[in-house]
Amino acid sequence: MRKRGIAFEALDNGILSCEDPKALQRICDGLDERKIDRLLRKWLARLPHPFDRRDRAAGYRYALSILQAEFALTQVLDRPVTGRIFFEQVIRENLDIGRPGQVQLIFDRRVNRRTPGRFRTRVITEGVTPSLHVDYKRSRIKQYHKEGQALRTETTINDTRDFRVGRLLRNLPELRRIGFAANRRMLEIEQISHDCALGEDAFQDLQRARHVHGQRAPALRFADPKVQALLQALVMFVFVARGFTNQDLRQAYAVLLGLRPGEIGPGHMSYELRRLRLHGLIERVPKTHRYQLTNRGLQTALFYTRVYSRILRPGLALVSPQAPAASPASLQRSFRTAEQAVNAWCDQVKIAA
Template sequence: MERYFRHAQPDQAVAIIKAREPATIMTAIGKDDRWHLELKWRWVDQYNFYVQDSRWGQMFVRVCPYFPFSARVCLNQHYWLALRMQERGIRFQQCANAFLQCSDPETLQKLADSLTADDLLTCAQKWLTRFTPFFTAEERKHAGVQHRLFFAQVEFCDNLIFRRRAAVDALEQRLLDANRSIGQPNKLTLIFGRRITRHHAGKLQTVIEDMNLPNPVIRSHYRKGFLKQYVRDRFLLRTESATNNISTDYGIGKAVANLPQLRQKLNGIIDRYLEVQQDILETFVDHEELRQLTQPTLLPNGRRIPGLKLDQPRQLALMHSLVRFCYLAAEGTFTTRDLYPQTLQALRRTPEEYKLGSLRYDLWKLRAKGLVEKIPHSRRYRLLPHGYQICLVFLKLYEKIYAPLTAGILQPFVADESIPKEKISDLDRRYTAVIQALDDLVEAVGLKAA
C-alpha cells in the first residue's frame, strides 16, 4: 500500500480492498410470524479502507457491511508523532516505528506522553461515521447510534538505537545466550506484572524463534499476549510488548478510556524486562559479601543455618526455579508448591528422592541470607531484587565458569582436538585459553599432577 500513500491528500481514502473474513453479524431466526434476532459468527465480505488522515497519517479501517456493522480501526502513534513534530518545525529522521534522529528529543517525549483517549476516539468516530452511512445525523444524535470502541490489539515498543551494527549484533548474541541458559527459556515466566496461579490458561513460556533468519526473535508468551525482542533496520534493538486481550492479560478494562493505565502497564513490562536482562548480563557482588554468603547464619535463638555453597546441587536447582519464575519482575509471590515441580526437574530427582520438606529447608537458607522474604500472615514468599541478583551470580559462576572449566580439565572431549580453530566458537576458545593458562601457571610454580 505504500505507493498509494505517496501522493495522498489529507483525509483521503487511498485504497479499498474487499475480502471475505469472519465477523459477528445479526441473523434472523424463525418462520411465519415468529422471528427473533441472534448474533452468529459468519464468514462475510468485509471492506478494508486505507486512509491518509489529517491528524494520524496512514491508518486502516475494516468495516463489516452487515448489522451491527462491527469494525476495526488501526492507528499508529509514530505517524501521529511525525505530524505533530512537522507542525512545530522539529527536524527528525523516521525509520519504520522509530525515530533515529530528532532535533528536540525532550519535546518528542512530551508529545508521545500527551496522547489521550479522546485523540483515538475522535479519529475513529470520524471515519466510522463516514464508512457506515446507514443512519442520519438526527438518529446518531438522539438515539446514540454510534460504535463503542474497545482495545482489540495493542502494541507498545522501546527502541535502543546503536551507531554501529557490530555493537547491536554483539549485544543480541549475549541476550540470546543468556536466555538459552539462565532461566530455562522453554519454561520461563517473564515479568508481565500478574501472579501466576494454577488457574492460569494460555501460553506461559519464552522461546527463541526464527533461528534461521539473520535476526532471531526472543519471544515471551503470557496468556493472549507476548513480549518480543529483535533487531530491526540494522541499528535498532526493539523490545515490543503486545496483547490481544488486555482484560485477561493485564486486568485492565478494554474501553479506550483506559489508555493511561494501559500505557503505564505496558511501559512497566518493558522496563522490568530490560532491568532483568541487565541483571543477567552484568551482575556485581562485593567480595566480602560473597564470602559472608558462604558462612553459616546464626539466628537470635542460637540456631545455626548453613551458608550457601557454589556447587550444592539442591541450592542451584532452587535458584533455577526462582529465576525461571521471575517473580521479582512479575511483582508477584509464590509458594513452595509452586517451586517444587520446577526444582525437581532442574535437580533431575523424583519426589521420593527430594521431598517438599527438603525444598522448604533449602528455601529457609535463602531466607536466612535475606534473599527471600516471607509474606506476613500467609504461606507465600517473595524473591527480593537483591536475591535475584545473587541467584544470577551463583548460577553464572557455576554454569559459565566452574562447571565448564572443571569439565575441560578433568574430562576433556577428545574429538574437540580435531576441530579446526576457525570453527571453534568464540566462547570455547576463551575456555581453552583459560585452561592453557592454568596449565602454564601450574608448571611455572613447580606443581605436577599426581
C-alpha cells in the same frame, strides 16, 4: 515535530535522535483516547452513515473498539555493534522466557492449566537480524535489533480480554499501562539475567555465617553441592511471580539432589528457607506462607549456578588427566605450560616444587 520546527532524525517508524526529547515525549503522550475519538467524530461528520439526525437524537452513535494495540519502547544504542552482541547474548540467556511462569511474571497475570493459548519463546532470524518473540494467549512481545541501531521491545495486544479489559476505546489507558509495564519487566528480567556478577565483598559475605537480629544464618558456600542445588531450585522462574512455598522448593531441591521429595522433611526445608531469608536472597510475601526471590537473590543464584555449570565443571573436566582424548586440548596445554614454567623457576632458585 516538523510543524513545531523540532529537528529530528527518523529510524524507520521510530525516532533515532531529537533536539528536544521532552517535547517529543509530550507529543507521544498526547495520543490518547480523546484525541483518537475526536478524529473519528471529525470524519463521521463528513462521511455518510446510516444514523440520521433523529437516530443520533435518540442516542444511537458509533463507538470505537480496540482490535489490536501495540506499545513499543525503542532504546537507541550509542555503540550498535556492542548492542547487537548484547542482544544475541540476551537471546541465549532467555530462551525459556516463554514458559508459563515467565510469562506470568512479565504480564503480571496468573497462569494455570486452564489458561488458554500458547506459552513459548521463538527466535526468528530475518537475514542476519535475530528477533525474540514471547507468546501469551493471543498477545505477544517482540524484541529485535532495529535498523542495527536500537533495541526495540514491543508488546502487541490482539485481544484485550486476555487481560480482563474491555475493547472500548476508553480502556486505552489501562492497555497502555499493561503494555509498557510488560516491556519494562521484560528488560528488567533480561538485565538481571545478563548482569549477574557479584562483587568481592558480596561473594565473601555469602561464604560466612551472618547474624541478623540475634539469628544466625549459616554460610552459603559456593563449593557446597547442596548450596548449588538449592540455588538451582531458586533460579526456576516459575517461582518468581507468585512466590513459592516450603513444599514447592522442597520438591525441586530433592530432585536436584537425586532424592525423592519425601526424603527431605519440612523442618530441613524451613532451615534452608531461613538461611536464604537472613542472607537477603528471599523474602516472605506478606500475610502468606509463600516466599519470593529478591533481585539480590536472583542475581546470586544466577552467578553461582552459571559459574559452576559453565566454567568450573567443564573447565576442570578439560584439564583433568582423565579428560577424553577428543576434548579440546588448548586449556590443557595452557595449564601444562604454566606448570612447567613454575617448576623451571623453582629449579632455578633451588626450591623443590
